[in-house]
Amino acid sequence: MSSKRQFDPADEAVDFPKRQRRKFVACQRCHSHKIKCSGDLPCVKCRLVGCADECHYVPRDRQVKVSESYLELLLAENRNLKEHSISSANGAEENQGTENGPSRPADIPDESSTSVRNPLIGDRAWFHQYDPSAPPIYIGEAACTAFATRFRRFLTNDPSKPHIPRTQYVQEQSIALANASNVQWPSLQQARLLVKIALHQIGRLYHLLMRKSTLEQLEETYQTGDFNNTINQCKFFALFAFGEAYSLRSEPSSGSRVPGTSYFARAMSLVQVLPERTSITHLETLLLLSLFSYYLNRRHSAYMLIGTAMRMGLTIGLNHNIPESQLIDPVERQHRVRIWWTIYIFDRTWGSKMGLPSQISDEDIHLDMPSDISPRELHEEQFSDTEYLTANIKLACIVGETIARLYSRRKYKETFMQRVQKLLKALKNWVETLPEHLRLNPDDPEMNKKHIISLHLSFNQCVILTTRPTLLHLLMNSESNGIGTKDPGLDTFSQPVRTLGEACIHAARHSHSLILRRWVNGSLPVFGYFHAHYLFSSALILAMSSLLPIGNPSDHGSFEAALEILRPMSENGNLAASEFFQNLEQVKICLDSYRERSGRAGGSATTAVSSGNIPPSSGLGPTLMPTAESELNPTTNPAASLGMRDTTEGFTTAMAFLEPTMQDFLAQSDFDLGLLHPVDTFMNESESLYTGHGL
Numbered sequence: 001m002s003s004k005r006q007f008d009p010a011d012e013a014v015d016f017p018k019r020q021r022r023k024f025v026a027c028q029r030c031h032s033h034k035i036k037c038s039g040d041l042p043c044v045k046c047r048l049v050g051c052a053d054e055c056h057y058v059p060r061d062r063q064v065k066v067s068e069s070y071l072e073l074l075l076a077e078n079r080n081l082k083e084h085s086i087s088s089a090n091g092a093e094e095n096q097g098t099e100n101g102p103s104r105p106a107d108i109p110d111e112s113s114t115s116v117r118n119p120l121i122g123d124r125a126w127f128h129q130y131d132p133s134a135p136p137i138y139i140g141e142a143a144c145t146a147f148a149t150r151f152r153r154f155l156t157n158d159p160s161k162p163h164i165p166r167t168q169y170v171q172e173q174s175i176a177l178a179n180a181s182n183v184q185w186p187s188l189q190q191a192r193l194l195v196k197i198a199l200h201q202i203g204r205l206y207h208l209l210m211r212k213s214t215l216e217q218l219e220e221t222y223q224t225g226d227f228n229n230t231i232n233q234c235k236f237f238a239l240f241a242f243g244e245a246y247s248l249r250s251e252p253s254s255g256s257r258v259p260g261t262s263y264f265a266r267a268m269s270l271v272q273v274l275p276e277r278t279s280i281t282h283l284e285t286l287l288l289l290s291l292f293s294y295y296l297n298r299r300h301s302a303y304m305l306i307g308t309a310m311r312m313g314l315t316i317g318l319n320h321n322i323p324e325s326q327l328i329d330p331v332e333r334q335h336r337v338r339i340w341w342t343i344y345i346f347d348r349t350w351g352s353k354m355g356l357p358s359q360i361s362d363e364d365i366h367l368d369m370p371s372d373i374s375p376r377e378l379h380e381e382q383f384s385d386t387e388y389l390t391a392n393i394k395l396a397c398i399v400g401e402t403i404a405r406l407y408s409r410r411k412y413k414e415t416f417m418q419r420v421q422k423l424l425k426a427l428k429n430w431v432e433t434l435p436e437h438l439r440l441n442p443d444d445p446e447m448n449k450k451h452i453i454s455l456h457l458s459f460n461q462c463v464i465l466t467t468r469p470t471l472l473h474l475l476m477n478s479e480s481n482g483i484g485t486k487d488p489g490l491d492t493f494s495q496p497v498r499t500l501g502e503a504c505i506h507a508a509r510h511s512h513s514l515i516l517r518r519w520v521n522g523s524l525p526v527f528g529y530f531h532a533h534y535l536f537s538s539a540l541i542l543a544m545s546s547l548l549p550i551g552n553p554s555d556h557g558s559f560e561a562a563l564e565i566l567r568p569m570s571e572n573g574n575l576a577a578s579e580f581f582q583n584l585e586q587v588k589i590c591l592d593s594y595r596e597r598s599g600r601a602g603g604s605a606t607t608a609v610s611s612g613n614i615p616p617s618s619g620l621g622p623t624l625m626p627t628a629e630s631e632l633n634p635t636t637n638p639a640a641s642l643g644m645r646d647t648t649e650g651f652t653t654a655m656a657f658l659e660p661t662m663q664d665f666l667a668q669s670d671f672d673l674g675l676l677h678p679v680d681t682f683m684n685e686s687e688s689l690y691t692g693h694g695l
Contacts, residue, residue, distance in 0.1 A: 026039075026043075027042070027043050027045075027046060027055050028055075029045070029046055029055065030043060030045055030046075041055065042055030043055055137300075138356075139163060139354075139355070140354050140355015140356055140403075140407065141355050141407045142352055142353075142354070142355035142402075142403050142406075142407040142465060143353065143354050143355050144353075144533065144536055144537045144540065144580075145163070145164065145166070145579075145580075145583055146163065146355065147468065147472070147537075147540060148164075148536075148540055148583045148584075148586075148587055149161065149162075149163045149164070150472060151472070151540060151543070151544065151587060151590075152586060152587055152590045154472070154475065154476055155587075155590035155591055155593070155594040156590050156593070156594070164582060164583050164586060166297070166579055167579075168297055168575045168576075168578035168579045168582070169296060169297035169298050169575055169579075170257075170258065170261060170296040170297070170298060170575065174261070175261070175264075175265045175268065176265070178261045178262045178264075178265035178266075179262070179265035179266050179268075179269050181262055183237070183262045183263060183265070183266040185227050185233075185236075186240065188222045191218060191222070191236070191240070192215075192218065193243065193247075194239065194240045194242075194243025194244065194247070195214065195215065195218055195236070195239050195240070195243060196215075196243075197242070197243040197246050197247050198239045198240075198242035198243045198246070199211055199214070199215075199239075201242065201246045201525075202242055202291065203384060204384050204385075204388075204449075204450070204451040205450075205451050205454055206287075206291070206342050206345065206346075206392075207338040207339065207341070207342050207370075207383065207384060207389060208284060208287050208288055208291070208342060209235075209284045209288075210331070210335055210382040210383070211381065211382055211383075212381040212382050213331075213382065214239075217232065218236065221236070230270050230272075231279065231281050231282060231285070232281070233266075233267075233270060234267045234270045234271045234282075234285045235267075235281055235284055235285045235288070237263040237264070237266050237267040237270075238263070238264065238267045238285055238288035238289050238292060239288065240260065240263040241260030241261070241262075241263040241264040241267070241288075241292050242260060242288070242292060243260070244259040244260035244263065245258060245259050245260040245292070245295055245527045246525065246527075247259075248260075249526070249572070249573075257573035257575065258295055258296055258527050258573060258575065259527065260292070260295070261296065264289065264292050264296070267285065267288075267289060268289060271285055271286070271289065273308055274308075275312075278312040278313075278315065278316060280335065280336065280339060282312070283309050283312060283313060283318075283339055283343070284339065286305050286306070286308060286309040286312070287306070287309060287339070287342055287343065287346065289305055290302045290305035290306045290309065290346060290350075291346070293305060294529035294530070294576070295527050295528065295529060295575075296575060297529065297575035297576045297578075297579060299350065299353055299354060300354075302346075302350055303350045303351070303354065303356065306343065306346040306347055306350055307347075307359055309343050309346075310343050310344075310347055310359050310360060313339070313340055313343055314360075318336060318339065318340035318343070318367070319340060319360070319364060319365045319366060319367055320366050320367060321366065321367055321368055322336065330373045330374075331373065331378065331382055334370065334371065334373050334383065335382070335383075337367060337368060337369075337370055337371075338370050338383065338389065340367055341367075341369075341370060341389065341393050344360075344365070344393065344396060345392055345393060345396040347359050347360065347396075347400075348396040348397065348399045348400040348403075349396055349399060349458075351400070351403060352399045352400075352402070352403050352465065353533070355403065355407055356403075357403065357404065357408065358400045358403070358404065362397065362400075369390055369393065370386050370389050370390055370393075371386060372386050387435045387437075387438060388438060388451065388455065391430070391434060391435075391438055391455060392455065392458075394430055395430060395455070395458055395459060395462060398423065398426050398427060398430065398462055399458075399462050399465070401423060401426070402423055402462060402465050402466055403465075405419045405422075405423065406419060406420065406423070406465070406466065406469065407465075417496060420466055420467070420470070420500065421665065421666060421668065423466045424463075424466060424467075424503075424657075424662075424665075424666060425666055427459070427462060427463060427466070427657075428654075428657045428666060430459070431459065431653055431654045431657065432654065432657075438452060438455065439452075439653075440452065440453070440456055440652065440653060442652055445517055446521070450523065453514055453518065454530070456510075456514065456653050457511055457514060457515070457530070457531070457534045459653055460507040460508070460510050460511040460534070460538075460653070461507075461511070461533075461534055461537060463503060463504065463507035463656065464504055464507050464508060464511075464537055464538070464541060467500045467501070467503050467504035467507070468504050468541060470497055470500040470501060470504070471500070471501040471504045471505070471541065471544060471548075472544070473497070474493060474497055474498070474501045474548065474550075475544050475547060475548060477493070478547075478548060478549070495661055495664070495665075496665050498550055498661070499659070499661040499662050499664075499665050500665075501548065501550050502550050502656070502659070502661075502662075503656040503657075503659075503662060504541055505541060505542070505544075505545045505550070505551050505555070506655060506656040507538075507541075507656060508537070508538035508539075508540075508541035508542050508545070509538070509542065509555070509558070510653065510655075511534050511535070511537070511538040512535065512538045512539070512542060512558050512561075512562065515531055515534060515535045515538075515565070516561065516565070518531070519565050524565075524569075526569070526572055526573070526574060527573065527574055528574070528576075529576040532566060532569060532574060532576045532577040532580055533576060533580065535562050535565060535566060535580070536562070536566070536580035536583065536584060538562070539558070539559050539562035539563070539584055540584075540587065542555040542556070542558045542559045542562070543555070543556065543559040543587060543591055546559065547594075559588075559591075560588075562584065563581065563584055563585070563588065566580055566581040566584060567581055569581075
């Protein structure tokens with residue numbers, strides 16, 4: 001029987017009323033166990049374990065004596081932690097290095113280290129002070145706006161420079177106002193036009209519905225007068241929204257800058273988000289509403305809608321092949337297959353825009369790829385190009401892997417550079433196996449169709465996502481080594497690092513040239529999201545290229561051209577362009593200040609060319625350069641209207657992978673460059689990319 005006094009909670013108010021927080025730090029027992037002490041005498045912890053009689057305190061000003069062996073133990077543990085932080089890949093897999101330790105000198109890279117971290121991100125997400133009334137919004141590192149913040153922090157040498165909050169999106173009250181206008185079915189003629197416009201504009205990019213069946217269903221709805229069928233109404237109103245977005249310039253009656261908002265709002269108010277039993281038509285509607293959400297710059301809503309569609313698809317087994325005995329009609333079977341793969345594409349693509357994880361693993365998908373059906377006439381009247389959809393699926397798979405392998409905080413046995421190498425091998429295989437009719441025509445760019453250009457823009461963006469952490473690393477360490485002013489000092493960096501930077505710049509130049517041509521010939525969508533996004537992404541890389549020896553100062557002119565394209569897009573009502581234009585304006589302010597401090601010329605590329613002072617470019621193809629030639633013909637040279645000389649003829653998607661240095665990099669069987677710098681991460685726990693401003 002223990003002689004220790006047992007603690008009775010009922011005695012607390014009588015026996016232990018006094019707290020001594022000011023005078024004492026913690027009781028001896030809590031101090032030795034390194035646990036929080038309540039400050040009572042005895043404390044709560046000692047009472048609970050039955051040792052209240054032995055509870056005593058150590059005053060703040062008292063010196064505590066410890067044994068020499070204990071100090072030796074602490075020193076040994078400290079040495080072990082330091083050794084583990086620079087150990088090999090297996091050691092790095094077992095032990096996570098400290099985030100806020102002293103930075104390794106930038107000019108002494110540790111080539112033996114095999115860190116598992118992306119050099120762009122740390123071990124914790126970014127946080128601002130938490131406000132329970134307005135929870136902060138997470139900003140994934142893969143988001144281009146997050147990358148812009150990183151770039152601005154470098155340019156200003158201010159690691160606390162805040163992220164620019166997103167305010168240019170259609171808010172809930174605007175959608176409610178648009179829905180309150182009692183939106184009605186349009187006339188049959190107008191409905192036909194709107195649906196045909198929608199099918200033409202988005203039907204070749206994604207499989208969202210069957211073309212002939214949809215038009216027949218529209219005719220049947222008007223013939224029977226069945227306008228109260230909620231499922232059909234949601235689907236067609238979502239299609240009407242796309243039709244208006246591609247045919248009108250404004251919709252003042254809805255209170256929104258984006259045409260089609262009223263139809264979208266009405267469809268959103270009618271659609272069932274949580275039905276117990278879903279249908280293919282319901283999934284079609286969720287896909288349409290998710291895609292249109294991007295036109296309103298509501299990317300969180302788009303992500304939630306596609307997440308709902310995926311969960312609904314899983315409940316009816318869309319990720320499995322259904323037995324032919326249960327669904328004989330080959331058209332319906334193929335439609336089912338393609339609806340799932342469109343959900344998959346949206347899931348991977350939407351997640352990559354915000355740095356959010358994929359919602360299903362590839363290992364859980366047991367479904368055949370899309371295929372053609374016979375006869376050919378039946379296939380063509382219902383479905384789009386099978387090979388195009390297949391290429392889109394494979395690219396979405398690589399995008400998902402890129403976010404998981406490079407922008408997540410998962411641990412991998414491979415080094416960061418090894419993971420980049422595997423992703424680039426997959427991209428190289430994708431572009432090499434692309435069917436001939438899906439390749440760009442470099443000899444006659446005007447013949448390239450819209451959906452083909454969009455496919456290649458998506459590919460370029462994936463290359464940029466894969467390589468831009470290395471480019472940012474190169475830029476930051478170029479500055480610390482005094483590179484880029486008088487002595488380029490490229491030997492400071494290994495060839496693979498330079499190769500990845502050059503590939504990133506090439507992809508950005510290619511995307512910029514494709515969008516510039518579409519802008520000048522008038523085929524750039526006014527209210528679309530993705531062209532504005534790709535232009536913004538490429539502009540950031542071109543601004544960085546103008547500062548690097550592997551780039552070219554003339555890329556600064558292309559950066560400013562992107563601003564001049566985003567400006568009128570923003571003024572015409574494109575909400576995504578408004579957001580990206582605001583971000584790019586802030587980058588320009590920081591860039592101009594940086595150039596002034598470093599004594600660089602502000603984009604005077606023609607002077608630099610004539611004087612021969614431009615460092616050699618990456619060799620990955622020509623760029624857009626400022627010119628004084630005012631007699632260029634805009635009809636044959638689209639850059640002329642912006643005062644630019646377009647020298648991108650012959651620019652191909654695969655060009656970056658044809659470089660000998662890239663081929664050498666991809667040929668490595670067990671490439672082990674190691675950590676770009678062991679503890680040289682570009683953020684720490686206090687540098688948060690969270691925001692409480694509704695990003």
